[in-house]
């Protein structure tokens with residue numbers, strides 16, 4: 001009752017079509033090759049008798065195999081072979097050398113120059129067709145492989161980006177921060193240079209969300225993160241989301257004065273956004289409190305001590321009225337404990 005699909009009536013999917021370019025100074029050779037290929041309607045054939053135009057013609061017709069005469073007036077066929085190899089559009093195209101001689105030394109020179117194959121003029125039609133198909137097929141396969149590899153590399157890069165970024169704000173995520181803190185700590189221990197950290201918290205963020213909703217809150221986090229990215233100016237500076245409405249910037253090779261400068265850039269930068277926050281206990285717009293700390297990575301101290309110090313400083317900044325910066329010494333007793 002249903003029509004049965006008949007596979008034999010379906011057209012073959014359009015496969016890649018071999019495109020041959022024959023480069024020979026003698027039109028009679030070009031004509032002879034054309035006739036040899038008459039039995040193969042799917043093979044497209046082009047002829048070029050001017051060696052000076054061979055490279056651009058091969059690129060223009062999209063050749064998948066080149067038949068290249070060895071002896072031509074004014075230019076050596078092997079020189080032309082090197083020309084194909086040095087142009088991006090033609091360097092991967094298989095080249096079959098067409099020669100009037102079967103001499104071993106000529107063959108050797110041709111293969112040494114990068115030829116893919118070698119045929120004596122005039123070749124047998126069956127052999128010529130088989131080789132054209134084989135080389136064209138290998139050309140298509142290579143091309144597809146390269147494209148797949150490129151796509152794979154792009155996808156891997158995207159995956160890497162996604163797994164290291166905070167999805168909402170686009171700054172680094174907590175995992176990357178933790179890893180980077182450890183590596184920069186070790187680097188600091190070797191270089192003897194101070195490692196700095198700012199820890200930032202959006203003031204009265206819960207009150208903001210309660211009044212403006214979570215989408216509004218997300219928007220604030222995105223804008224604060226943008227200020228953060230601006231403030232992390234040097235290549236080694238790392239801006240990251242620490243969690244919730246808390247952000248950090250890790251500042252390698254930075255002493256406390258430098259850390260405080262970055263902290264002030266953050267505080268004033270967020271204030272300058274002038275994002276309305278009617279229910280803030282500080283003022284009528286969004287502000288941040290910032291804790292700053294810096295230390296040498298000395299023996300007996302763990303990287304967590306730097307985070308703890310910045311956290312203590314942030315606590316002080318909040319307690320003393322928010323929208324301000326405080327710093328704390330690393331390794332000092334923790335008032336929160």
Ligand SMILES: [Mg+2]
Pocket residue numbers: 024025026069070071072073
């Ligand atoms: Mg010739």
